[in-house]
Amino acid sequence: MAISYDLKYKGRGKRKCKICGTSRSLIRAYKLQVCRRCFREVGNAIGFEKY
Ligand SMILES: [Zn+2]
Numbered sequence: 001m002a003i004s005y006d007l008k009y010k011g012r013g014k015r016k017c018k019i020c021g022t023s024r025s026l027i028r029a030y031k032l033q034v035c036r037r038c039f040r041e042v043g044n045a046i047g048f049e050k051y
Contacts, residue, residue, distance in 0.1 A: 016023050019038040027039045034042055 014023075015026050015028075015033060017026060017035040017038055018033050019042070020035060022035050025036040027034060027036055032039065032042055
């Protein structure tokens with residue numbers, strides 16, 4: 001049933017890093033929706049000192 005699976009992801013469910021566009025290792029903390037790598041940079045901007 002690959003078709004139904006496809007339909008499921010047609011509308012919503014696309015999660016990509018807002019910065020670099022990757023879909024791996026995404027962090028949705030603070031509704032930032034960025035990957036781990038970019039989270040370091042963004043985290044810096046919002047006052048996240050560690051990690
Ligand atoms: Zn990224």
